[in-house]
Amino acid sequence: MRGISGFPYATLWEWRRTISELYAEVRSLDPVEGWHRWRRVRDRLFRDHPQSPLAPRERAPPSCLTYFEYDPSLRFAVDLDEVGDATTGTIAAAADDVVTLVPFARTRGLEQALGAELTLFWIEGYGGGVFLPFGDQTNGRESFGGGRYLLDTIKGADLGWTGEGRIVLDFNFAYHPSCAYADRWVCPLTPPRNRLERAIRAGERL
Secondary structure (H helix, E strand, C coil), X not given: CCCHHHCHHHHHHHHHHHHHHHHHHHHCCCHHXXXXXXXXXHHHHHHHCCCCCCCHHHCCCCCCCEECCCCHHHEEEEEEECCCCCCCEEEEEHHHEEXXXXXXXXXXXXXXXXXXCCEEEEECCCCCEEEEEEECCCECCCEXXXXXXXXXXXXXXXXXXXXXCCEEEEXXXXXXXXXXXXXXXXXXXXXXXHECCCCCCCCEEC
């Protein structure tokens, strides 16, 4: 009987389980300690896992991913407001594909620091999930041109909320979608409403 490595969907399942367990662990740690743990596990996955989006020649140890330094000023606990227009729409994805999204909430607590609030989307489909992509002025120069992700609960990427019910958004945990590394991956790109006019030098970088 073959092990899990013989089944591509099983290895994807294992990758996603690892990410989900990682975020659960991070939620229980001090933010900086959790960020270092997040980096170490992601480096191991990208270097060694069969589902790594990196080509073998790009998996140079000890770290094949690069990050901005941790900036505590870019960790927020925000409230959510209903969006004025919750019309279902589509968002461009790599490889000429689209993903159907429903905007369902708007942050309250980012504008003073970042210049604008961000929209949270619900990904339509079986089970669904919360999705928060964003773009900023590092895109195309210091980070992936299509933007980065903060929340993707289908993949387990979720830092949770405070005891007061505010959503934790830590831009130090911003990461590139898989299509930033290889054309074989399809991923939603950041919509115009979530593109910030400021440079967010935190999280994963090129």
